[in-house]
Amino acid sequence: MAEAARVGQKSKNSFARARLVFPDGTSRVTVDRDPVPFYVERGMGSYLFDVDGRRFLDLGGNFTTLIHGHAFAPVVEALTRQLQRGSCFANPTESEIELAALLCGRIPRVDRVRFVNSGTEAVLFAIKAARAFTGRSKIAKLEGAYHGACDWAEVSLAATPENWGDPTAPLSTPYYRGMPTSVLNEVVVLRFNDVEGVHRLLSLDAHRLAAVLLDPMPSRGGLIAPKPEFIAAVQEIAGKNGILVIADEVLNLRQGFRGASARYGLVPDLLTMGKIIGGGLPIGAVGGREDVMKVFDASAGPPLLPQGGTFSANPLSMTAGLAAMRHLDHAAFAHLETLGNILRDGIGRAISTRHVPLCVTGAASLFRIHPMTHIPSDYREAYPAPGAAALMKQLSRFFAENGIILPHAAAASISTPMTRSDAEFIIDVFAGFLDSHQEMLDAIEASR
Template identity: 80%
Template sequence: MPAGFSCAGRRSDESFARAQRVFPDGTSRVTIERDPTPLYIERGMGSYLADVDGRRFLDLNCNFTTLIHGHAFGPVVEALTHQLQRGSCFANPTESEIELAELLCSRIPHVDRVRFVNTGTEAVLFAIKAARVFTGRSKIAKLEGAYHGAYDWVEVSQAAAPDNWGEAIQPKSTAFYRGMPASVPEEVVVLRFNDVEGAHRLLSSNAHNLAAVVLDPMPSRGGLVAAKPDFMATVQEVTRNNGILVIADEVLNLRQSFQGASARYGLVPDVITMGKIIGGGLPIGAIGGREDVMKVFDASAGRPLLPQGGTFSANPLSMTAGLTAMRYLDHAAFAHLERLGDIVRDGIGRAISSRGAPLCVTGAASLFRIHPRAEIPNDYREVYPTPAGATLMKELTRFFAENGIILPCGAAASISTPMTGAEAGLIVDVFAGFLESRQDMLDTIAFRK
């Protein structure tokens, strides 16, 4: 790619120059992709975005998998307009929070009670606190490389690398940022995803101190591959036998089915964290779970065992948007998403096979991820890219942008309900075009592998 290349247009370049005068690196989120300039967006409509330079893109990011109905979903816009005319937030509760909680409790297995917060990070944070209160223990276990938000304990080993992740049979607990208290990694047991023997050994040997295992049934940063049934069974057996809670982080993966990811893959959690799609495009998080565990939040008799509040928790805008969006996520909507996801994954897989390219595709339901490796990965270590692989993925993202599609780089891509077979076919065609145009680079990747 020529020096000075940018997928961004003139107005995005100008906006970024302004932003660099007020933000530390020109953005307010480390997750913003830039190459080297971010695309600044003017509006979204259905499954498409329009940037400030007037260019149209099919959106496979969907605000990090949040917008399952795409942008400016009519029923949500109408419901929010009505609610805004009545007020945006109150110190008192509203009936809309009861209705959204009723929907979640009736739909998601093992959710007896719910508490609303503002983000997925908050949901995971309070779920872990609840587990500590309930068990009287302090340690947690988590998967190496898995993302669970910006809470110190779940950030441990989130960005582990070959030079610090330790032996395969005994992963090290690595600090996520400079200055992380040394005590934090000491309180986290790190498991390799789908390592049955390792999970049994590490959980059993630390059982007396473990409050919970935080488990994503299909961790996006871990490869977007499903947990193997024997891995899931082992985790459940050891936790059940030792009074350790299982926290299923479904902030991203609740979109896997009408009842969520745990139901799809046979996990029986004690607590589930939710977010993203349940907010209809507005900030939200939720902790749900067994009635006895959730009782730690009970303030009916005075100060609860675990106080939890928040100025904007359960605000009527998020509750209204979330309730409307979830009501439209019926069985037919999930069948539509599954069908499109299968078309995209199968089409990409066929294109890879026909050219013998050193790539693979993973995912399920409305999610997919492309990897610069020939074999399906089992865990984060196998997903970790070589320099050549990282370069290839950057080129893939650029090629998609040049062809009018926003494809997340090295992360889960998501399909939304406004998409049709035409968009699914476009994704496959653009990917096939990339393979054809980058054969020399693919040969280099294969050689380096």
């Protein structure tokens, strides 16, 4: 289909203006463009409407944030009331206590909470808290896993076959030009689901490691389920050596009423949250064991870890988050689980009946399609070949042409307003893609 059908004229005009004020025409690198992004006019429920008047079923949800979809009425009503009272104060408000109490009462091992403004800040302060508690400086993290935009969390985020090193000893690779060598030296890189590697690499640096930073199901790493023996190995080595386990659930808290760690048997010392807990507004949170969280305690003098923030725990984010989370009850999660299973099963059937080199991963309300026959076990196995990457770009384009936003090479997510008919529509569009791109799929299979 011609480009004009993919991007409307008003979006093209907006992008031309944006290029005059932003370095590449956008304000964040994660914006999909083909080659021009479409500009959003509004969202309602599970749909987005662009400035050219077109409607799209939204499987992005602002990078999995909008678990209730767009303009969720309880959030809109709560925010309207709060805006009439004020948007931010230097003093605390009761709304922060209510949201913290909900999280502490729901998420295992979250005894105390500290609010910040983003998932990046949550991870940054979790790393700092682990250092303050242990007196150690190094961390370990997973190759290819995304944890926000702080230096240590970005190590080996975009490792490639050209620089990721030996499979038994992954190298610490820089994410951007000029990343300090000292940062690379402070990070031990692990492969997801590599049990032997966890035992060996964590043991080698045990006395210098403050924490293992672990996403229970890394989105950028492939949205792959953790092996129980991998989780057990992390817990065992960390526990024996006084290394804290940080579970990054900024994205994956949406996997269940109690989060992803509880789903997979991980028992973290610290847990980072964001996205869904803000009801669509900027937010982040660090929670964890009471003794570890005491590093933030300033009641008896300077804390081991000072943490502030002009907009941390602002009443708008607290109010929106509280409204959203109160409506994420067991019934809401059961609905998301059912729809997610329908989607993944339907996509899987479309793949198997056509014998094409694709597979689907994910859990609960998340899924990701991979250009390979077998489900990968880690980031390296999930890394696409050049031809496969082009196929996935075509997949996102085909979905957009048929009225669905499918994130390119990232986790897709469903929201509570979606229905079984929405799931069946997604499956039908995916099947249509397979039928119309058979030649391209055959070429990928032949190159294997």
